[in-house]
Amino acid sequence: MKRWLIDFATHYPRRVYALVLLLVLATAALIPNIHIDTDPENMLPAEDPARLFHHQVKRDFSLYDNIVVGAVSTGEAGIFTPRSLAAMHQLTEQILQLDAVVATDILALSTSDNITQEAPGTIRFEYLMKAAPQSQDQASAIGQAVSRLPLLNNTVVSGDGLAAAIYVPLHSKDDSYAVAEQIRAMTAQLDSDDTYYVTGLPVAENQFGHEMFIQMAISAPLAGVMIFALMLFFFRSVPLVVAPMLVAMATVIITMGSLIGMGYTVHIMSSMIAIFLMPIAVVDSVHIMSDFTDRYRKGDDARAVIRDVMADLFNPMLFTSITSAVGFYSLMLTPIPPVQIFGAFVGSGILLAFLISVLLVPAYVVRMAPATLDAMQAKLHGAAEDQHSSSRLGRALPRLGRVSVRAAKPIVAVALIILAFSAVGIGKIQINDNPVRWFKSDHQVRVADDVLNDHFAGTYDAWLVLSDSRALADDDTAARLDQRVAAALPGDAQAQPMLVQALAGDPQQLSALINRLDDAAFEAHSDSQLDAIDSAMAELEAVAQQSRRFLQPEVLHWMAALQGDLEQSSLVGKSNALTDIVKTVNRELRSGDDADFALPDSAAGVAQALLQFQSSHRPQDLWHFVTQDHRQGLIWLQLTSGDNQHMNRVIERVADYIEAHPLPEGLEVNWAGKAYINVIWQDAMVSGMMESLLSAFVIVFVMMTLLFRSPLYGALAMLPLSLTIAFIYGLVGWLGKDYDMPIAVLSALALGLSVDFAIHFLERTRALHQQTGRVSETLALMFEEPARAISRNAIVVALGFTPLLLAPLVPYITVGVLMASIMAVSATVTLLLLPAVLKLAARWALPELK
Known part of the structure; x- marks a missing residue:
């Protein structure tokens, strides 16, 4: 193989040119199909349990990725002035018109409710800022109202009163760059002295993707220019230096074109393939040229000299290429798909560079004019036999x-x-x-992140999910219910399977079975059958009530205690949960005084508070914190840092708390976000x-x-x-x-x-x-x-x-x-x-x- 490659390169240089050119053109035609991907989630395999759970949580709680838009005032009155709030109102209205955003879930002053007591036992829900305030008193009143709403305070308005935010949920985080650019254009047109910032992890990720694409187009050519200049300095011959540059460009184009043509996205890692290969691809060429220029003298047969050079260097170059490729191929052992792709294509690119080097460089040398080679020899060696010294x-x-x-x-x-x-x-x-x-x-995304996290509780999200995954009844209860349902619905073939699924932990089947019994009561032909139906319904409803764990005060008290511990730790800027909704509504149902900002003593009291909240303009907010079967609850943690070390400390804090204060029986916790x-x-x-x-x-x-x-x-x-x-x-x-x-x-x-x-x-x-x-x-x-x-x-x-x-x-x-x-x-x-x-x-x- 070694001899054949050397012979082919030195005797058929035109065929080598044609072969390399054909590969370059074929793969270059695939590059326009490039697709950029900077989503860190894709660092994990699609079937990774943590990733699957994260997406399941987003579905169960109707959660979306958010862009955070913040306005920061430098005036003494802070953000609560008619002019500042008018600008915020105008911007919110414009954002609501964007197709890429989930309009119903936009969280802002003008889309949120003020919750107040209309009369004892009666609550009023009215928009905080349906229209922009016309006076300072109206603006100040909005600030006072927000201070009594835990879900908004230090989330939509900063604790210092100097900033306000709009949380913009996206149907797809892939639209975050375009939406962020649109919002930046909107803020530039506002009549406001406040400074507006746009941040959020989706923005950072997609902004990086956009700038990464530009960086790819700039850095690779610049690297090529630098390499060309250095080799020209060493070898003093433009024609000779062209050969390794052709090797480098061909290697990069063929490798990147193959990657894109095979359907792989260009992630942060694969975006660096071109930058890595450009210098690495010339390594073998430099060895070849260095040895060739040392051996060649005026009048020598270039073909004979390059054949001797290749005979001596072929084995070392082959093994160095293989070992370098092995170093990158080893990355395929990692459990991270983008890193696997990076390792596979850089490793293959190195082997490709070796093959192109041993073919193209000798072919190029033997095609060089003798006069060009003599001129090169004169520049390098001059009158002295060895000018290197x-x-x-x-x-x-x-x-x-x-x-x-x-x-x-x-x-x-x-x-x-x-x-x-x-x-x-x-x-x-x-x-x-x-x-x-x-x-x-000094980048706008970094500046926005620093400023808004300095004012607010945090723009980084982590979700602590509590779940009750137990069966709805023990064996004895299940056996008794089986008999009751069989007696109440004789001959109903679907009733028993529905009961089995319901008791296994499917509340939807439980509700459907209760409705089936309710319908059967209207068609009962005897008192005994009606009694059987009533008995079965009573027991099933009792089971249903017990299954709604997140209506139980002891569960909510445990959650509230955990929230308090996290906020005292300074690791978490703020936490938001079902407890905050229940406490707020319960306060207004009672006296409206802060003394009644507490959890009800009974499940019925909790249920009443939640029922009242569903009369608000944003009833869907409830389902961001609890599932409709009330068997899962979510605590939204706002963090001022997205660093892994910070998140790890939060995880450890929660684990320590659970060890000291065990979870309510049957509950388990998992993380998402x-x-x-x-x-x-x-x-x-x-x-x-x-x-x-x-x-x-x-x-x-x-x-x-x-x-x-x-x-x-x-x-x-x-x-x-x-x-x-x-x-x-x-x-x-x-x-x-x-x-x-x-x-x-x-x-x-x-x-x-x-x-x-x-x-x-x-x-x-x-x-x-x-x-x-x-x-x-x-x-x-x-x-x-x-x-x-x-x-x-x-x-x-x-x-x-x-x-x-x-x-x-x-x-x-x-x-x-x-x-x-x-x-x-x-x-x-x-x-x-x-x-x-x-x-x-x-x-x-x-x-x-x-």
């Missing part, structure tokens, strides 16, 4: 080689110290992520990344051992990647940088590229040692062309990522910084530590040849 890199590398040999023991000692330093740093790593933090601190989903996929990512990294580490070690046919050389090859990964992640821990998705994925890149340098260094060292037979001479020669090729590759790849530092998106900046760091550290470790270890272990690794 006069360049900074040419002078520095031999000195570095001498230092690594002479100071072998101190270098190894320093490496061990760095390893210990890194181990401590790794222990300090904090796993955390937040989509809003994907933007720079976007803040919780982020925690789940982060945990999956960390465990998955650790598993994939360890698996890849073992696989690469086995491959190195097989490649070099020596466990010793296999272990030596692992040194640069081991120290690089440890140092980079140790540094992350010491600097206090959160361990997020981009940082986690870069471990695969560190593994692949670090072992790339090690393979080339060790393979060339062994080949040179066969010629020289002496350790010192071998290592001296290694710091000529081989070290130059490794250094050039490190510089090209590292600086190829520097355009990412100009990105407005933090994950891209993180990748740029860490990529440059990984390349610098891995190249330094390869050129310093490996020679030092080889010198100390020369007796076994490089024995003197006689």
Whole structure:
């Protein structure tokens, strides 16, 4: 295969051109079908239990993803002025007209009710702000009313009275960017001195998707320009440098076109495929060109020279490509679909880049005019036979080689110290992520998030769901009811199955069975049959009443106590639940005084309060906190931070509370909400990344051992990647940088590229040692062309990522910084530590040849 590929590339260059061009055109035609996806939920598989439960909760409680629009006043009177409230009223009316929003669930001052006592035992529901206030007294009265409504206070109006918010629910969160842009345009036209902000996780996610698309179109070409400039600096020949650029562009286009053509969405991870592949794809080309330009002299046969170069480099390039690909393929072991796709396509892209490099670069070289090659040779070598020695890199590398040999023991000692330093740093790593933090601190989404969470109880949602999943009756009761229903509905074949389903925990079947008995009572032909029906109905209604757990005061008291504990903890800005509705309505049913802001003493009192609330203009709000069968309740927690660490502390607080104050019998709790989903996929990512990294580490070690046919050389090859990964992640821990998705994925890149340098260094060292037979001479020669090729590759790849530092998106900046760091550290470790270890272990690794 090796000989065939080299022969094909050097003898049929036009066919190589045609083949590559055909693949590029075919895959490029698929790119316009691109679909962007930045939803963190998709970090979890569709069948993940936490994700399924989250969607089930949204359906059961009629919940939607919200955009939060906030107005902040800087005036002394705060937000409660006629002008400010008029602007809020106007904006709400405009938002109500948008097709993408759930108009009936928009939460704002003008869509909410004021709940007051009309007379003892009678409640009045009237809009807080049906029309904009005309006087300051009217505006102030709205503020006073909100302060008595727990569901609105510090949610729709800030506790300091300086800000008001509109919660805009969306039919589909995919529309969040478009809706946010429309709302921003609306706020710009308002007659108001207040400052308006738009935030919310759906906005952050879709805004990122929009800007990510732009960043893809900018960063990849900029990376290409940077790589081109660097290679031109090294090789001084525009025609020659065109070859690796063609390799890089062909690799990126074919890989991205294949991904899109196979129906995969472009997620935050896959958006980085082009940026990763652009520098990586030229690695083999740089090795080929470096060796070719060192060997070629005026008058040489270019075909013969490139064939010799390819014969020497083919095996190292093949194994480095395979090991680099393995590093990324290991990401397919993670339980996160976007990371799996990223790993699969970058790994495949690396192998594709190898194949295109060994075909296109030789084909390109043999098609170059002799005059062009001679001009290149003159620029590189000049009158001197070896002008490399006069360049900074040419002078520095031999000195570095001498230092690594002479100071072998101190270098190894320093490496061990760095390893210990890194181990401590790794222990300090904090796993955390937040989509809003994907933007720079001065981005409008980030600014809005900071401002509104400073004023309000929180724009991040977490839902604590309490469920009663018990059967509705024990075995004895079930047997008795079975007899009663059989006697009441003789010959009704559907009655018994309905009873079984009802008692298994299906209240809808229970209600249907009671209605069936009620209908049968009108058709009863005897008093005995009517008595049987009445008896069965009475027992079933008793069961139905007992099943409505969230009408029971003891359950609501437990919920209220938990809410109080959470709010005292300062972890939760505010909680909203059925308890707040019941307390508010109960207060107005009694005296209207704050002293009666309490839960009723009986289930009947709770039921009366809920029945009264259903007469309001927003009766549907009730079903956001309790299901219609009253067997599930939801506590809406408002958090001022979307960080995973913050959500984890909330989860721990609830767990500690439940341990100290056990749940009412038969209830169980589960979590849902976007803040919780982020925690789940982060945990999956960390465990998955650790598993994939360890698996890849073992696989690469086995491959190195097989490649070099020596466990010793296999272990030596692992040194640069081991120290690089440890140092980079140790540094992350010491600097206090959160361990997020981009940082986690870069471990695969560190593994692949670090072992790339090690393979080339060790393979060339062994080949040179066969010629020289002496350790010192071998290592001296290694710091000529081989070290130059490794250094050039490190510089090209590292600086190829520097355009990412100009990105407005933090994950891209993180990748740029860490990529440059990984390349610098891995190249330094390869050129310093490996020679030092080889010198100390020369007796076994490089024995003197006689």
